[in-house]
Amino acid sequence: MSPPRALAAAALAALALAPWVAARYQLSLLTDLLIYGLFALSLDLIMGYTGMVSFGHAAYFGLGAYASALVLIHFGPPVPVALLAGALLAGAVALPIGWFSTRATGIYFAMLTLAFAQLLYTVAYKWRDLTGGSDGIAGVPKTELFWGGPSLASSRAFYFLVAACVVGSLVICRAIVRSPFGRALQAIRENERRFTSLGRDPRPFKLVVFVIAAVFAGLAGALFAPFRGFASPEVMFWVFSGQGLMMVLMGGIGTLVGPILGAMVFILIQEVLSSYTEHWMIFTGAVFVLMVIFLPGGLVGTARRLRARA
Amino acid sequence: MLEQLLNALTLAGLLFLVSAGLSLVFGILRVVNFAHGVFYMLGAYLGFTTVALTGAFWPALVAVPLVVGTLGALIESSTLRFIYRRPPLYQLLLTFGLALILEEGIRILYGPTAKGIDPPAYLEGAIRLGSLPYPRYRLFVVALGLVVAAAVWLFLRKTRAGLVIRAVAQNSEMADCLGADVARVRTLVFGAACALAGLGGVAAAPMTTAYLGMGIGVIVDAFVVVVIGGLGSIGGSMAGSLIVGAAQTWGAFYLPETAMVIMYAVMGAILIFRPWGLFGEPE
Amino acid sequence: MRRRDFLTMAAVGGVGAGLGAPAFLRRAAAATPIKIGMPAALSGGYAQYGIQAKRAAELFTKDITAKGGVLGRPVEFLYEDTAGDPAAAVRKAQKLVEKDGVKFLTGIALSSEALAVSAKCPEWKVIFMSTINGAGSLTAKAWNRYFFRVNTSGPMGARAISLYLAEGPMKRFFALGSDYSWGRDSVASFTTQITAAKKEIVGTDFPPVGTKDFASYIAKIRQSRADGVYLALPGQDATIYLKQAHQFGLNQEVKPIMEILELENMKAVGDAMVGAIGSSRYPFTVDTPRNRDFVKRFHAMHGLYPDMFDGETYEGLEWLAQVIQKAGTDDVEKVIDTWEDSGYEGLEGPFFMRKCDHQAVQLGFAVEAVKDPKYPHPVPKILATYPGEKVTPKCRSEDFS
Numbered sequence: 001m002s003p004p005r006a007l008a009a010a011a012l013a014a015l016a017l018a019p020w021v022a023a024r025y026q027l028s029l030l031t032d033l034l035i036y037g038l039f040a041l042s043l044d045l046i047m048g049y050t051g052m053v054s055f056g057h058a059a060y061f062g063l064g065a066y067a068s069a070l071v072l073i074h075f076g077p078p079v080p081v082a083l084l085a086g087a088l089l090a091g092a093v094a095l096p097i098g099w100f101s102t103r104a105t106g107i108y109f110a111m112l113t114l115a116f117a118q119l120l121y122t123v124a125y126k127w128r129d130l131t132g133g134s135d136g137i138a139g140v141p142k143t144e145l146f147w148g149g150p151s152l153a154s155s156r157a158f159y160f161l162v163a164a165c166v167v168g169s170l171v172i173c174r175a176i177v178r179s180p181f182g183r184a185l186q187a188i189r190e191n192e193r194r195f196t197s198l199g200r201d202p203r204p205f206k207l208v209v210f211v212i213a214a215v216f217a218g219l220a221g222a223l224f225a226p227f228r229g230f231a232s233p234e235v236m237f238w239v240f241s242g243q244g245l246m247m248v249l250m251g252g253i254g255t256l257v258g259p260i261l262g263a264m265v266f267i268l269i270q271e272v273l274s275s276y277t278e279h280w281m282i283f284t285g286a287v288f289v290l291m292v293i294f295l296p297g298g299l300v301g302t303a304r305r306l307r308a309r310a
Numbered sequence: 311m312l313e314q315l316l317n318a319l320t321l322a323g324l325l326f327l328v329s330a331g332l333s334l335v336f337g338i339l340r341v342v343n344f345a346h347g348v349f350y351m352l353g354a355y356l357g358f359t360t361v362a363l364t365g366a367f368w369p370a371l372v373a374v375p376l377v378v379g380t381l382g383a384l385i386e387s388s389t390l391r392f393i394y395r396r397p398p399l400y401q402l403l404l405t406f407g408l409a410l411i412l413e414e415g416i417r418i419l420y421g422p423t424a425k426g427i428d429p430p431a432y433l434e435g436a437i438r439l440g441s442l443p444y445p446r447y448r449l450f451v452v453a454l455g456l457v458v459a460a461a462v463w464l465f466l467r468k469t470r471a472g473l474v475i476r477a478v479a480q481n482s483e484m485a486d487c488l489g490a491d492v493a494r495v496r497t498l499v500f501g502a503a504c505a506l507a508g509l510g511g512v513a514a515a516p517m518t519t520a521y522l523g524m525g526i527g528v529i530v531d532a533f534v535v536v537v538i539g540g541l542g543s544i545g546g547s548m549a550g551s552l553i554v555g556a557a558q559t560w561g562a563f564y565l566p567e568t569a570m571v572i573m574y575a576v577m578g579a580i581l582i583f584r585p586w587g588l589f590g591e592p593e
Numbered sequence: 594m595r596r597r598d599f600l601t602m603a604a605v606g607g608v609g610a611g612l613g614a615p616a617f618l619r620r621a622a623a624a625t626p627i628k629i630g631m632p633a634a635l636s637g638g639y640a641q642y643g644i645q646a647k648r649a650a651e652l653f654t655k656d657i658t659a660k661g662g663v664l665g666r667p668v669e670f671l672y673e674d675t676a677g678d679p680a681a682a683v684r685k686a687q688k689l690v691e692k693d694g695v696k697f698l699t700g701i702a703l704s705s706e707a708l709a710v711s712a713k714c715p716e717w718k719v720i721f722m723s724t725i726n727g728a729g730s731l732t733a734k735a736w737n738r739y740f741f742r743v744n745t746s747g748p749m750g751a752r753a754i755s756l757y758l759a760e761g762p763m764k765r766f767f768a769l770g771s772d773y774s775w776g777r778d779s780v781a782s783f784t785t786q787i788t789a790a791k792k793e794i795v796g797t798d799f800p801p802v803g804t805k806d807f808a809s810y811i812a813k814i815r816q817s818r819a820d821g822v823y824l825a826l827p828g829q830d831a832t833i834y835l836k837q838a839h840q841f842g843l844n845q846e847v848k849p850i851m852e853i854l855e856l857e858n859m860k861a862v863g864d865a866m867v868g869a870i871g872s873s874r875y876p877f878t879v880d881t882p883r884n885r886d887f888v889k890r891f892h893a894m895h896g897l898y899p900d901m902f903d904g905e906t907y908e909g910l911e912w913l914a915q916v917i918q919k920a921g922t923d924d925v926e927k928v929i930d931t932w933e934d935s936g937y938e939g940l941e942g943p944f945f946m947r948k949c950d951h952q953a954v955q956l957g958f959a960v961e962a963v964k965d966p967k968y969p970h971p972v973p974k975i976l977a978t979y980p981g982e983k984v985t986p987k988c989r990s991e992d993f994s
Contacts, residue, residue, distance in 0.1 A: 025691035032684060053399050100582055107342055107398065108585040111537055115578040118530065122571055126772065134773035134802075135705050135728065136679060138712040138735060224680075229716075230709040232679045239526070242344075242406050249403055271688075274674045278635045279418055285410030292404045293392055317808040414636075422640040424832055424861040429840075436842050442815070445840040448808075517840070518805050518833050519861050523638040527803050562809035566800050567772055 323455020
């Protein structure tokens with residue numbers, strides 16, 4: 001078995017065995033990390049493979065969270081229904097926003113995503129009747145896997161749901177980037193002008209991948225709401241989008257599995273450091289800056305490069 | 311009515327000081343500097359320290375921009391300089407990381423409580439404009455904004471150094487071939503941009519106090535201004551500052567809850583239909 | 594790790610039970626500290642509130658250790674930084690509960706964080722004691738059995754100052770609330786109460802949170818010719834408003850009335866806010882022997898005077914300690930039962946923990962910011978004190994009779 005395959009098998013085994021090996025708190029933390037990992041993974045689709053820097057990606061995470069929270073509180077269906085609601089809402093909103101945003105490129109695209117994200121954030125913040133305003137929506141229940149099915153209230157059960165969603169999403173995303181569609185995306189990232197000069201229009205590709213990325217971000221948010229039990233405007237703020245970009249870079253842009261790792265490392269650094277010092281932000285920032293300068297491929301990218309050289 | 315006009319001009323003055331640097335850095339270095347707001351905040355805090363040390367406000371106006379500018383130049387030459395050849399994403403992320411470091415650094419030095427400065431004695435108090443008192447200090451800010459705007463514009467248009475800077479902005483490779491020290495130009499411009507932001511912070515402090523979160527609060531406004539005005543254009547920053555200053559002032563009066571939403575919509579519209587802004591140049 | 598300890602203890606306990614629980618086991622139980630978790634905002638924009646909670650806890654640790662602990666056990670505080678983010682707050686709270694085994698959570702700064710954590714407490718079976726959070730819904734719509742509020746709530750603060758104004762000469766009021774939950778609720782509460790007192794609201798406005806320039810609002814307030822302006826603005830926004838209103842000379846014409854009048858504002862704004870009135874949840878100038886002693890010791894330890902949440906948190910911790918002592922155990926269900934319908938002599942006056950919604954009924958204070966040469970910044974002078982029954986809303990609601 002080649003090293004990457006072996007590594008993947010080991011990772012899957014670790015994920016499967018975790019509930020019996022890890023203490024209760026560690027399992028909760030792992031679930032949390034996987035959710036952020038999914039968010040970072042979705043961002044890598046547009047950032048790593050199509051070269052689009054979005055400062056508004058958190059908005060889709062937030063939309064997924066709110067949709068999931070509202071569905072679970074008001075109707076109480078099995079969690080997968082809420083997940084579907086979250087993913088669909090995120091995708092539905094991403095469609096018009098993406099249509100407008102993809103008319104711009106480069107830094108203008110980034111600014112535009114920021115503007116739209118701020119708009120959505122403001123709506124969430126002010127629409128108190130629906131979203132609870134600045135207080136958010138608390139008390140989101142974990143229900144069941146399907147009607148009459150096993151309850152998801154235990155941390156072990158919910159962990160499996162999250163792990164399954166993340167692994168499944170990774171598999172789907174890998175399939176997407178390896179398909180002809182995915183190769184077209186990479187061609188757009190490499191040189192958009194050449195792509196156009198060959199007679200192809202990049203815009204539909206960008207729009208489609210933008211929506212797909214939003215759907216996965218919405219899924220992550222929809223898992224977040226029942227897991228943490230609430231949804232609030234903070235998860236839609238542009239700073240969270242920026243943190244997502246950091247996670248992707250730390251893991252490795254354009255590697256899909258890297259950003260999942262990057263998200264975990266990012267959150268873990270904060271968790272560990274913040275127990276020792278109130279000033280953990282300086283260390284996180286410093287680590288990040290050093291990585292940008294010296295390890296631009298992130299953890300996975302650098303590892304792959306080292307292996308290729310060996 | 312006159313009062314509102316002056317309010318708009320005051321706000322425009324502060325916005326110009328912050329956004330001019332941001333615009334320049336984009337135009338010449340092609341970098342979106344997310345740490346720009348933190349230099350503004352640093353200026354406010356350093357202003358507080360200078361006033362506390364010297365007992366006077368005027369030294370702060372001179373010393374703080376110099377200190378902040380030097381710090382900016384040092385940061386640029388030790389970090390940004392190494393990654394210009396990479397895709398713009400990396401520079402953007404680097405400035406994001408720098409912003410985190412600087413913001414936390416300020417918190418370590420100064421603590422969480424806001425620091426207040428009072429305007430100097432002869433700028434305290436209000437002038438009577440008709441029946442209304444208007445703070446003298448705000449008039450000073452308006453004047454400061456105009457003076458700095460004129461100075462920057464003249465520098466870029468009428469001096470040789472300004473010519474070199476504009477050449478680098480237009481085509482850095484060609485400018486390099488023609489003998490311009492591109493690396494040094496970049497460092498100087500970054501430093502100058504930070505100095506302007508720092509000056510903005512000092513000017514703002516007597517009106518808003520120096521407080522944590524000042525940086526994040528101002529950076530989005532600055533982005534709106536430079537997008538409207540045009541990334542890379544000083545004239546654009548001036549126009550953008552006036553527009554946003556007016557919109558926020560009259561918006562706060564008539565539609566306080568929706569003013570910002572309208573601003574984001576305008577920003578979005580410009581990015582979609584005329585991304586280079588009112589005064590920028592299409593690439 | 595805890596599993597291993599547990600197994601060891603169980604084995605030893607098994608042997609010990611057979612031998613009649615030898616002394617060394619009893620001593621081991623006696624030494625286990627009572628852990629209190631504080632997922633507080635120690636960094637970020639709301640750090641000043643989390644830090645107050647931490648300061649109070651530090652002084653309390655010193656005091657309680659001198660008294661020999663609670664039930665003979667030391668009290669241990671575990672601090673975590675949430676940076677004012679609800680997601681981090683729940684994560685840290687979960688860590689404190691699941692990993693560190695705390696049974697009591699406190700020190701949470703923001704209402705959004707509090708609502709999120711409180712909703713989880715029935716699942717975790719831990720007590721959440723609020724000493725800072727003002728959101729009315731925490732003891733109303735969002736209430737659960739594991740939530741206790743020791744501090745004055747937002748509606749209670751608005752009530753205290755409304756009672757004061759109802760008796761006063763001012764007739765026309767402008768209301769300026771930040772455009773978020775607390776700002777809007779506070780203005781709504783004030784509007785209801787002040788119009789019931791036959792006074793007039795001549796204008797309301799809701800500036801966005803984080804407004805840096807209040808010039809336009811100042812112009813509107815001046816035009817409205819109000820006697821006073823009711824401000825429901827968070828700490829930094831209030832500081833900026835007061836400074837700018839002073840520069841426009843507005844504070845002399847239209848008196849600033851603040852739902853929260855805190856030292857953080859007075860330190861940042863300085864003399865420009867002398868004359869402002871408002872509600873204080875704990876004014877450190879309360880003149881009782883207990884409080885004078887507390888202020889002295891607080892100043893000795895921290896070098897500054899206690900702000901509202903320094904005092905409220907200390908009172909909460911002291912009360913919780915007394916309740917645990919009285920219950921004879923730190924078992925959560927027993928503590929809840931003991932706490933309900935119990936009283937406590939606090940620093941500022943008497944407290945009573947209502948059973949129906951776990952809101953502590955306490956005195957309400959209307960204060961004024963005055964200059965006092967003894968202190969380096971303006972201080973709150975108490976204008977009126979209202980008994981708890983008059984300022985506490987009806988059970989599980991935010992309304993007053």
